[in-house]
Amino acid sequence: MREDQLDAVLALECSAHASSWSREHFLDCLRSGYHAQCWMDGDALLGFVVAMSGVDEAHLLDLAIAPRYQRQGWGRVLLNAVDAWACDTGAYNIWLEVRASNTRAIHVYRTHGYRSVGIRKAYYPCPDGSMEDAIVMNLHLYPVTP
Template sequence: MSAPASAAAQDGVDRLTYAPMVMADLDAVFAIEQAVYPHPWTRGNFVDSLASGYSAWTLHDGDALAGYFLLMLAVDEAHLLNVAVAGARQGQGIGRYLLDKVAACARGLGAESVLLEVRPSNLRALDVYRRYGFAEIGRRKNYYPAHNGQREEAIVMRFVL
């Protein structure tokens, strides 16, 4: 008899290691970024974020990267710039685990809330954010690049710490 899905997901999270993102992680980070996003960040975006001193963290399962996030502090609010879970690891509770780490990191930086933008078409992410407790606070028109030169709005969400 197999373990319940939640127990299996927890087992998968328990063996992950959480560590600051370093330049040596960028090949694996960029590979996930390209695989999971239709309009990924460039490698230069990650290099610039690390050089700017943003809080950047990774989750590894042994030698394999399972996910990552980048967080920027702006006064008393943390802005979640990027978060991703490796495609093969999605649906295993890692997104929620990363959001727990985002909240802990933001608190450690003295933030009172976490802000993020998400595409309305990214239904899976929207569901994860809403279930976590993020609430929509606005929209940004023409924020994201979309197919055929079009633009997609962003849903702005906030989680109060």
């Protein structure tokens, strides 16, 4: 992901999430050296992912697939790429939060091997000013050692 791609990233972010990140949020991630990657179909943004690494773990912060590419397996492709990146950083686990109401994403994550491990109460803001719980999910990785 590059700064010159942020208009397309922000448009996708707004179409994919009930409350979206700001341009500054994405810029902070880029400036901090987080793993931020766009997948393109020619000039069209297919999807993106933002993740950060920590000690022996990674945290998937944001992932979105453009509506016209959804239900075609691209979520799995992006998750596989995150897994490979996390293993390369030495992570043994990947963590994420997902809106409790986002049943499609929860299904994709569970199918990919994530398990629900907790709830963060009132974690996500809603457009009406209320707050929604997040499901905390974890994927245990088995890095290949030489």
